[in-house]
Amino acid sequence: MLHYKIYPNLYKDSVSLMQISARLNGLEGIIQASVAMATEANLERMRDAGMAITATAKPSDLLIALLADEDVGTLALTVADELLRPAPVDQEQGIVGKRPATSLAMGKERAGDANLALISVPGRYAAAEALKALQLGMNVMLFSDNVSEEQEHAIKQFAGQRDLLVMGPDCGTAIVNGMPLGFANVVRQGAIGLIAASGTGLQEVSCRIHHLGEGVSQALGTGGRDLHAEIGGQTMLQGIRMLAADPATRLIVLISKPPADIVSEQVLKLARTCGKPVVVHFLGADPSTLAKHGVLPASSLQHAADVAVAALRGESLPAAVTVDDANLASTTAQLAKMAAGQRDIRGIFAGGTFCYEAQLALLAEGLTCESNAPVKGASALKESARGHGHSLVDMGDDEFTQGRPHPMIDPSLRNARLLQEAADPATAILLFDVVIGYGASLDPTAELLQILAKARQQADLAGRQLLFIGHVCGTELDPQSREQQIAALRQAGVMVASSNVQAAQLAARLALQLK
Structure with a gap:
């Protein structure tokens, strides 16, 4: 049965709402739970998910809806009350009864030296709040999505005129003055500045830099559309200028999916003339073409970090990342145990x-593949519910996250998809990532290990052999500890690669042998 509760005029940011949703969905007996601000769009998503809410609620209200039996539903709403209860006030600090800040202006008045506002409100209100912050002289990290390109362009133009930076919209990751924001990892501070139109790309490169013994001065997200022709790369250009003027930054790294040609020309021109060495990785771009612009090209996320560290130290630049021969040798023997028809x-x-x-x-290895977010040369996913052939699925895409937490917060939907794909007689290799850090699940492998054990057991009964290949994005300083996650995965029989690209390269080489 349906249970729901409305909390009038209660606002919580998106990450908090997703974390509460993940907690409720993890309770035994909960069929589905959704926690969101009661905007019309969110109400419609809940109705589409089978939660036919008829009560009247305002966009400023927080709404919790869930499907469960009567006792479990009542318990879940009690748990929700506890999670939403304000933290106790520290009476020793003399702030009992102090009115909480309810606007950016009030917050700025109380913290006069604040120069950054993190905005996470429903998309229809986000642009207005960003403009308010900019008018108060603050840079903006705009976590919110569903902001139009016209609004994004206008906000960034307004910021540029005031020498301020807008990270976003839909900017999920940043590290500013050593402070991780959104989905970010704990890395040491250092001399390498990052600017990325990719959240997990920024995480992968910053973590790799940390593993190599160097650190990050600033890690700035731009939002995924910044390098579209309609936006003009305004945040990346402004970020380059800021890092070029930052004495703590000695080298800059730029990361993006393929930008519009006109934007690429502008970004590369500024990179070449900014006065500091710049490493550039545009996923899928020809490194030799980038080199002609006077920058240091990189061919993968791992390679971008490797090149940056080598250039910073004055060492010879490393070659492009290739498959790890030791991992390839140790896993090849398992292919002989696979049943006829296992090749995907x-x-x-x-x-x-x-x-x-x-x-x-x-x-790059000559394999065809499909995806719900296909790159140039790949095919669109034939069915959203299952894969065909070599199939790579982004579970963080909107089609999977509407009304649900992102899989980095609640990996249960991702885990269910892994089990489903493992049951396909054609599946030979399961390839996956585990992303840790602030905002991510505090125990990301707990359910995953059970799912992998079940998948292996089902395969054994069917006379098949499955090969698990994964990689963990994070550091040993993260709350979940990368070393602990890797140890748990390896104990469960997972081949853990050192980076995402090496995991994919290993899977591709093994698939070629099966073919």
Whole structure:
């Protein structure tokens, strides 16, 4: 039965709502739970998910809806009350009864030296709030999505006129002055500045830099559309100027999916003339073409970090990343145990850029593949519910996250998809990512290990052998600890690669042998 509760005029940011939703969905007996601001769009998504809410609610109200039996539903709403209860006030600090800040202006008045506003409100209100922050002299990280390109262009133009930066909209990751924001990892501070139109791309490169012993000065997200012709790369251009003037930044790294040609020319021209070495990785772009613009080209996310660290240290620049021969040798023997007809890679990703990069790795090996977010040369997914042939799925895409938490927060839908693909007699290799850090699930492998064990058991009963290949994006300083996650995965028989591209390259080489 349907249970729901309306909390009048209660606002919580998107990450908080997704985390509460994940907690409720994790309760035994919950069929589905949704936690969102009561905008018309969110109400419509809940109705589409089978939660026919008829009560009247305002966009400023918080709404919790769930499907469960009576006792479980009542318990879940009680749990929700606890999760939404304000933190106790510290009486020793003398702020009992102090009115909470209810506007950007009030917040700025209380913290006069604040120069960054993180905005996470429903998309229809986000542009107006961003403009308010800019008028108060603050840079903006716009976590919100569903902001039109016209509004994005106008906001960024307004910011540029005031020498301010707008990260976003739909900017999920940043590290500013050592502070991780959104979905970000704990990395050491250092001399490499990052600007990325990709959240998980930014995470992968910043973590790799940390693993290599260097650090990050600033990691700025631009939002995924910044390098579209309609936006003109305004945030990336402004970010280059800011990092070029930053004495703590000695080298700059730019990351993006393929930009519009006219924007690419502008970005590369500024990169060449900014006065500092710049490493550029445009996923799928020809590195030799980028080199002609006077920048340091990189061919993958891992390679971008490797080149940046080598250039910073004055060392010889490394060659492009290739398949790890040791991993290839140790896994090849398992192919002989596979049944006739097992030949497909099924990739299930929480990170959209990881899905994108994996497709490029397969295409580079001459393999065809399909995806719900296909790169140039790949095919569109034939069925959203299952894969065909080599199939790589971005579970963070809107079609899977409407009314549900992102798979980095709640990986249950991703895990269910892994089990489903494992049951296909054609599946030979399951390829996946585990993204940790702030905002992500605090125990991302707990359910995953059970799913992998079940998949292996079902395959054994059917006379098949499955090969699991994964990679963990994060650091040992993250709340979930990368080393602990890797150890748990390896104990479960997963081949854990050092990066996303190496995981995909390994899967591709093995698939070629099966073919």
